[in-house]
Amino acid sequence: xxxxxxxxxxxxxxxxxxxxxxxxxxxxxxxxxAKLVDNKxxxxxxxxxYLDTTKLAVLTSVNIVDEYIKLKEKVEQLEAExxxx
Amino acid sequence: xxxxxxxxxxxxxxxxxxxxxxxxxxxxxxxxxAKLVDNKxxxxxxxxxYLDTTKLAVLTSVNIVDEYIKLKEKVEQLEAExxxx
Numbered sequence: 001x002x003x004x005x006x007x008x009x010x011x012x013x014x015x016x017x018x019x020x021x022x023x024x025x026x027x028x029x030x031x032x033x034a035k036l037v038d039n040k041x042x043x044x045x046x047x048x049x050y051l052d053t054t055k056l057a058v059l060t061s062v063n064i065v066d067e068y069i070k071l072k073e074k075v076e077q078l079e080a081e082x083x084x085x
Numbered sequence: 086x087x088x089x090x091x092x093x094x095x096x097x098x099x100x101x102x103x104x105x106x107x108x109x110x111x112x113x114x115x116x117x118x119a120k121l122v123d124n125k126x127x128x129x130x131x132x133x134x135y136l137d138t139t140k141l142a143v144l145t146s147v148n149i150v151d152e153y154i155k156l157k158e159k160v161e162q163l164e165a166e167x168x169x170x
Contacts, residue, residue: 014143021147033154037146057142058099061122062106064149069118071156078163085170 014038015053040064099123100138125149 009020010027012034021030041060045051051059094105095112097119106115126145130136136144 014147017140017143019140019143019147025151029151029154033147033150036150036154037143040146040150041143054139054142055102055104057139057146058102058104058122058126060146061125061142061149062099062104062118064146064153065118065121065125066110066114068149068153068156069114069121071153071160075156075160075163078160078167081167082163 015041015057037064100126100142122149 008024009022010030011018011020012031013019014034014037019034021034023030037060040063041056044060044063045056048056048059093109094107095115096103096105097116098104099119099122104119106119108115122145125148126141129144129148130141133141133144
């Protein structure tokens with residue numbers, strides 16, 4: 001997904017800032033993704049109240065990538081099990 | 086993972102800014118997570134050169150959550166297949 005001034009765009013609010021998200025996904029999907037990022041940023045802000053928005057957003061990315069990698073390992077494990085059948 | 090002035094911390098550089106990441110994970114894991122975020126931010130910056138760092142970091146989170154949700158759906162599918170056995 002990218003931010004552009006083109007068609008198929010969804011306007012979302014994340015951490016008080018509006019973003020126009022362009023992509024092939026449905027607006028509903030984009031909105032739920034944005035909501036998840038917004039929630040995650042607010043959650044991390046509670047634990048690190050002194051963080052500025054940039055650092056907060058970067059730390060949010062770090063947390064999500066961490067969860068992504070763990071999930072990726074789970075997928076690899078499940079696929080390995082599947083191939084053993 | 087949180088940013089704090091405590092033990093078990095790993096210093097990483099993401100998009101030219103230093104972060105001290107505190108967590109139970111090994112430093113190697115934290116460094117690879119940081120590297121992935123850094124690469125993703127640079128990749129998105131190329132497509133959206135006019136974005137400021139905060140918006141870039143938020144958009145990076147949006148992209149990672151999008152990938153996370155797709156991976157999550159794959160896990161659910163693989164687990165459903167597993168339970169059908």
